[in-house]
Amino acid sequence: METDIRSPDAPLSSAAPDQRRPRNPGYAVLLSNIRTFTLIAFFSCGLLGFTFYLSGRSWHQHPLRAPAVAAQDRTPHAGGLVRDMQVVQTDVLRRMVAVRTQAEARLAAGEYAAAADLLRAALDQWPQWAEAWALQGRIDLKQGVYRDAADALTRALAADPVHPDRLNDLGVAHLYLGHPKQAIALFNMASELDPDCAPAHFNRALYHLSHGQYDVAARALGAFLHLQPLDTQGNRLQAYLLARRGQHEAALDVLRATMIHAPGQGWLYGDAAALAALLNRVPEAIYYLEQVVAMMSPAAVQHLYGQPAFRLIRASEAGQAFARELTERAHLSPANIADADTPPASLHPRLSNR
Secondary structure (H helix, E strand, C coil), X not given: CCCCCCCCCCCCCCCCHHHCCCCCHHHHHHHHHXXXXXXXXXXXXXXXHHHHHHHHHHHHCCHHHHHHHHHHHHCCCHHHHHHHHHHHHHHHHHHHHHHHHHHHHHHHCCCHHHHHHHHHHHHHHCCCCHHHHHHXXXXXXXXXXXXXXXXXXXXXXXXXXXXXXXXXXXXXXXXHCCCHHHHHHXXXXXXXXXXXXXXXXXXXXXXXXXXXXXXXXXHHHHHHHHHCCCCHHHXXXXXXXXXXXXXXXXXXXXXXXXXXXXXXXXHHHHHHHHHHXXXXXXXXXXXXXXXXHCCCCHHHHHHHHCCHHHHHHHHCHHHHHHHHHHHHXXXXXXXXXXXXXXXXXXXXXXXXXX
């Protein structure tokens, strides 16, 4: 019996090679498709690269490229251009801050013309600088140039229409220009946008007071004093409203407390003297009048002493002695005293724009 021992490398089939099973016909089709796709991809990439090359040469010669090329020539790379722009912006901001600081310092010192000159030069260079226009508007208000103030503040609000302080300042300008409806609308808007905008509350109080709306004025003043409890004008106005209600003792208490924080305000003592006179407290009224003499001119004190509130004081012996002493101090005859300059009306503080 013959034994058939096959080599491990021998084919499993004993048939000749040309007698094996033929290959799958789809295999040849697949190879043909792969070759075709490869050729198409190769030529497409080449065509795309050539197109980019031509477009690059065209942009290199395009006139719109000139600014970019100039920028690249100035800096070694794009990061350098960004750094240059940042340096320029920082320098401009530094200069603007310096101008603003100087102008505010001049304004605080009462040097309105110098402050205005600084701002005009700045606005010639940066005409869209809203903060400078707002500061210019404040200076115009201080100088009593209300039309210019309104124009400057309107330009400032163009950049920020809901800025409470600027709305209040514009309201002050309109009130002095004789536009009360526009003014109160601006004061109301400022206080609604920012309940902490104290000047707007104060100006609302003055507006309603001037229109005889005392309850509304008292509420607006209360909002102001909540924010500025030690304000001299606000407390003086509070005393006035209390006195109108007949609460003379409470009004006098307000003035006494205010004197502690503002001891050099002559009109506080004048108001206190008037309240003491209405309460028929002659020595106290004379005491406050003596304090006024040390702070105000004799002519101003004489004008104050002529007010109806002092009628009973003037009739008293102490009141007559005070009148003689006042005349001697002034070295003026009664006629000259009557012709002298008189102070502003009592208990009517100015509008507040800061």
